[in-house]
Amino acid sequence: MAYMLNPGAQSEPNIEVHKFYGGTVLFATFLALVLQAFLHKFGRWAELLDLPLLVTVYFGVSRRNPTTGLFLGGAIGILQDALSHDNPIGLYGIAKTCVGYLASSIGARIDTEHPIARFGLVFFFFHFHQAILAITQRVLLNRPAPFFTLHLFLDSLATAAVAVVIFALLDRLRKPS
Amino acid sequence: MPDIVSRHRPLALLAGAIVFQVLLLAFQIKREHDVPLVRSWANELFTPLERAGTWSFSKVGGVWHSYIALRDTRAENLRLQSEVEKLRIRNRELEGQAAEAQRLASLLSFRESHPEAPMLAAQVIGASADPNSHTLFINRGEKDHVRRNFAVITPDGVVGKIVEVFASTSQVLLINDKESGVGALLADTRTHGVVKGNGDSEPHMDYVGNDEKIQLGATVLTSGEDRIFPKDLPIGTIEAAAPGNPFQSIRVQPAAHLDRLEEVLVLLPPPELAPKKSESSASASAAQSGSSSAKTALPAPGNAAAQKSLKPATHPIAKPPAAKPADTDTPAAQPAPPAPPQ
Numbered sequence: 001m002a003y004m005l006n007p008g009a010q011s012e013p014n015i016e017v018h019k020f021y022g023g024t025v026l027f028a029t030f031l032a033l034v035l036q037a038f039l040h041k042f043g044r045w046a047e048l049l050d051l052p053l054l055v056t057v058y059f060g061v062s063r064r065n066p067t068t069g070l071f072l073g074g075a076i077g078i079l080q081d082a083l084s085h086d087n088p089i090g091l092y093g094i095a096k097t098c099v100g101y102l103a104s105s106i107g108a109r110i111d112t113e114h115p116i117a118r119f120g121l122v123f124f125f126f127h128f129h130q131a132i133l134a135i136t137q138r139v140l141l142n143r144p145a146p147f148f149t150l151h152l153f154l155d156s157l158a159t160a161a162v163a164v165v166i167f168a169l170l171d172r173l174r175k176p177s
Numbered sequence: 178m179p180d181i182v183s184r185h186r187p188l189a190l191l192a193g194a195i196v197f198q199v200l201l202l203a204f205q206i207k208r209e210h211d212v213p214l215v216r217s218w219a220n221e222l223f224t225p226l227e228r229a230g231t232w233s234f235s236k237v238g239g240v241w242h243s244y245i246a247l248r249d250t251r252a253e254n255l256r257l258q259s260e261v262e263k264l265r266i267r268n269r270e271l272e273g274q275a276a277e278a279q280r281l282a283s284l285l286s287f288r289e290s291h292p293e294a295p296m297l298a299a300q301v302i303g304a305s306a307d308p309n310s311h312t313l314f315i316n317r318g319e320k321d322h323v324r325r326n327f328a329v330i331t332p333d334g335v336v337g338k339i340v341e342v343f344a345s346t347s348q349v350l351l352i353n354d355k356e357s358g359v360g361a362l363l364a365d366t367r368t369h370g371v372v373k374g375n376g377d378s379e380p381h382m383d384y385v386g387n388d389e390k391i392q393l394g395a396t397v398l399t400s401g402e403d404r405i406f407p408k409d410l411p412i413g414t415i416e417a418a419a420p421g422n423p424f425q426s427i428r429v430q431p432a433a434h435l436d437r438l439e440e441v442l443v444l445l446p447p448p449e450l451a452p453k454k455s456e457s458s459a460s461a462s463a464a465q466s467g468s469s470s471a472k473t474a475l476p477a478p479g480n481a482a483a484q485k486s487l488k489p490a491t492h493p494i495a496k497p498p499a500a501k502p503a504d505t506d507t508p509a510a511q512p513a514p515p516a517p518p519q
């Protein structure tokens with residue numbers, strides 16, 4: 001846990017920090033938000049996926065810098081709030097800020113290149129993200145929000161499975177080391 | 178402090194980002210009564226401080242006001258107590274004056290409602306020293322043209338009659354005195370009788386036969402037969418009735434508050450009787466030589482001629498009599514009661 005709180009001080013020098021082509025992060029973020037908004041039109045299955053969460057996790061673990069990770073997560077979350085109908089600005093922002101920070105911290109410590117590791121990582125971050133959302137909604141908005149349900153569990157499995165594919169596609173946008 | 182922040186820079190940034198977004202949420206979220214959450218938080222944050230400050234100031238102020246600033250309190254307390262006493266006395270005076278004004282207003286209203294009836298307002302200035310005698314003294318006497326046997330009333334009802342006249346005062350015999358008697362009749366059945374005092378606070382109505390049905394609460398009016406009280410003035414109401422021998426025993430609750438009279442009205446003779454004054458007064462003076470009543474316009478009760486001359490006896494203040502039932506008006510159905518004692 002200590003390395004999560006202070007990753008900069010204890011980062012492993014042998015873990016590779018991936019670089020991306022210019023505009024990749026912005027483009028991927030924009031595309032994730034647009035698709036997230038756009039895919040809702042095509043049915044209930046689209047709600048299973050949280051593409052902005054996948055982008056946050058992917059770039060967090062790839063860049064391995066908690067500062068950029070939390071700002072990227074915060075920005076994606078605030079944009080997601082802004083695009084939603086009735087969410088107050090900051091609801092997803094807080095959750096994704098925490099996800100971005102934690103993903104960068106974990107990415108700096110462990111290998112996140114293996115598909116199984118990625119599946120587990122996204123599965124974990126899905127529920128972490130949901131937990132932060134539920135806490136925020138319960139404490140600040142006085143809304144009943146679940147921490148865990150079977151539906152969320154299935155969502156998390158689907159999102160993690162899709163994440164393995166999307167992460168592999170995003171790997172192609174990395175600069176060669 | 179800056180070292181700690183720089184060493185934990187990402188963590189500090191995370192905290193800052195979360196706090197910023199929480200504040201952002203707090204500005205948007207509305208709680209009860211449409212109050213933004215941030216305002217609610219600000220209140221919750223500052224209210225305890227304000228409360229603590231107020232409490233501290235009140236304690237300090239309490240110490241000041243309760244101990245230090247009380248040097249002159251004793252003198253002030255004495256002065257205020259004295260002032261309270263004065264105000265209490267003044268208050269009692271004003272209450273008395275207000276009550277008197279109300280009573281006088283009532284008398285005035287009664288007088289104004291009967292402008293054709295000559296009457297004289299008088300103040301009760303004393304009562305009889307004998308507990309068995311129900312008499313009063315009023316502040317009107319001979320110089321106010323008050324004479325014996327003048328009726329004394331209040332707006333509530335009959336009080337009594339003048340029995341003694343002095344220069345500036347007169348004595349009034351109340352209707353509950355055992356020497357008193359008033360010609361009376363029941364308002365509903367027109368049954369005649371005599372209301373007599375027996376020394377109690379409540380007079381009795383005599384000479385009502387046992388076959389007469391008496392209703393409790395029925396109004397008793399003057400009949401005018403005594404030549405003193407005009408007809409149809411309220412005397413009181415029937416409080417109790419029981420068969421007796423030979424007449425019923427009927428207790429009457431006086432309409433006037435005889436035990437707390439302060440102002441009364443003395444009924445003066447009607448102006449139209451003035452031409453007969455000399456004649457009747459001559460007869461009266463013959464009957465009661467030396468009495469001040471000789472100067473009055475009213476005849477002695479036993480003087481039949483004078484009584485005849487006064488037979489109209491309907492004083493201007495008397496109400497028009499109610500419709501008499503046919504059976505009670507005939508001598509056969511209602512034997513005439515004996516003349517009331519005067």
